[in-house]
Amino acid sequence: EDKVVQSPLSLVVHEGDTVTLNCSYEVTNFRSLLWYKQEKKAPTFLFMLTSSGIEKKSGRLSSILDKKELFSILNITATQTGDSAVYLCAVGVGSNYKLTFGKGTLLTVNP
Amino acid sequence: DAGVTQSPTHLIKTRGQQVTLRCSPKSGHDTVSWYQQALGQGPQFIFQYYEEEERQRGNFPDRFSGHQFPNYSSELNVNALLLGDSALYLCASSFAGTAEAFFGQGTRLTVV
Numbered sequence: 422e423d424k425v426v427q428s429p430l431s432l433v434v435h436e437g438d439t440v441t442l443n444c445s446y447e448v449t450n451f452r453s454l455l456w457y458k459q460e461k462k463a464p465t466f467l468f469m470l471t472s473s474g475i476e477k478k479s480g481r482l483s484s485i486l487d488k489k490e491l492f493s494i495l496n497i498t499a500t501q502t503g504d505s506a507v508y509l510c511a512v513g514v515g516s517n518y519k520l521t522f523g524k525g526t527l528l529t530v531n532p
Numbered sequence: 533d534a535g536v537t538q539s540p541t542h543l544i545k546t547r548g549q550q551v552t553l554r555c556s557p558k559s560g561h562d563t564v565s566w567y568q569q570a571l572g573q574g575p576q577f578i579f580q581y582y583e584e585e586e587r588q589r590g591n592f593p594d595r596f597s598g599h600q601f602p603n604y605s606s607e608l609n610v611n612a613l614l615l616g617d618s619a620l621y622l623c624a625s626s627f628a629g630t631a632e633a634f635f636g637q638g639t640r641l642t643v644v
Binding site for chain 1: 565567573576577580587590624626630631632633634635636637640
């Protein structure tokens, strides 16, 4: 059975801190790994990673994939209260790219 | 460009009833997937539709069925509702053969 595990499950930091969110996976027929931010309802797309070792960046967020060790990290630097959300990691599996999600990491950024 | 839209946003149903949820994909997308997200959990894959056919199905009973229309919009039907069906139902659209999926706001279903 395909499995995606995220850690930590929750995290509380102060504004300005840097955080690292982890995602490990065990799946058959890996195609891609995606990160989403979920604030209220709709998960918002952040990154899609398909190749090992290539960092993707968007502003204060960055992510990298290690296909040998089967994990990815999402870094957020200089956190702001607006970064408070659940961060979901999903792995696209098979030719149809079915997404298997982890439980998410609840990030709370306090002022 | 409208993103993925879902209706209704909230719904309250009684056990045993049937419900239909609707999804319009992002413009140009031809593939629609449905997910169920229970409180405190990640979304769980229900099924995926492409070219008006169910292409792949997750581990959900036959009470969950769907449909895709020629304009790529989709419906999720759930029969004989159980209390455990209470969840956020998310629709995601994508281009066939690609991984980048965009989600709608979801429908919050409460079964009482």
